[in-house]
Structure formats: C-alpha cells, structure tokens
Amino acid sequence: MQKRKLTQVGIIIRKRLIEVGKTQVQLAKEIGTSKIYLNHILHGERSGKKYLAKIFSILGIDPDSVKRTA
Template sequence: MTQVELAKRLGIKRQYLCRILNGDRSGKKYLSDIRKILEIHE
C-alpha cells in the first residue's frame, strides 16, 4: 500500500501522513486506524 492510498483511507492528506511517519506529528488520533489498515497487531 502506498502512502497516498493509506492517507486516502485515513481521510487525511499524504503530507500529514508523512509528518506522522517521520515523527513530526504524534498521529495519536490515527494510530489505531493505521494499525487496523496495515494489519499490525500490538
């Protein structure tokens, strides 16, 4: 899955997703959804 696809599924801009992935933003609001979409289990 590309960053563009993931951002679309999250309903955010790709640039904001990049900031989350780079650690510039916490992304707490989206963390659970990112895990579900990417099938990452805690």
C-alpha cells in the same frame, strides 16, 4: 540540510505498506488525512494519535508489537 529519519513506528508502517502493496497516498485517503500529514506522522513531526489505531487496523499491525519495539 539534515535528512529526516523515520521513527520506529514509521519504519514499521513503511515496511508494512510495501508488504501489502499500498502507497502512502492510498493509506492517507483510507484514514482521512493527506499524504503530507501521514508523512509527518512517519517522521515523528506529528503524533498521529488520532490516526494510529486506524493505520494499524488497515495494515494489520498489532499495536502491542509496535509498543515493544518503540
């Protein structure tokens, strides 16, 4: 079984979660989805278009900086 890898956006979100001391469960509740769905977004299995702006806002991530690194 192949190990799943985080996308560039997933890496940025995960690092920021650690910096601000939040869990994926907490973030998922704040954006109104499940931890499983959030995990799918971080691994690129779902686009997350509906949630990305809210995730960036909650975590204080500049969306333009994400686009430059993606």
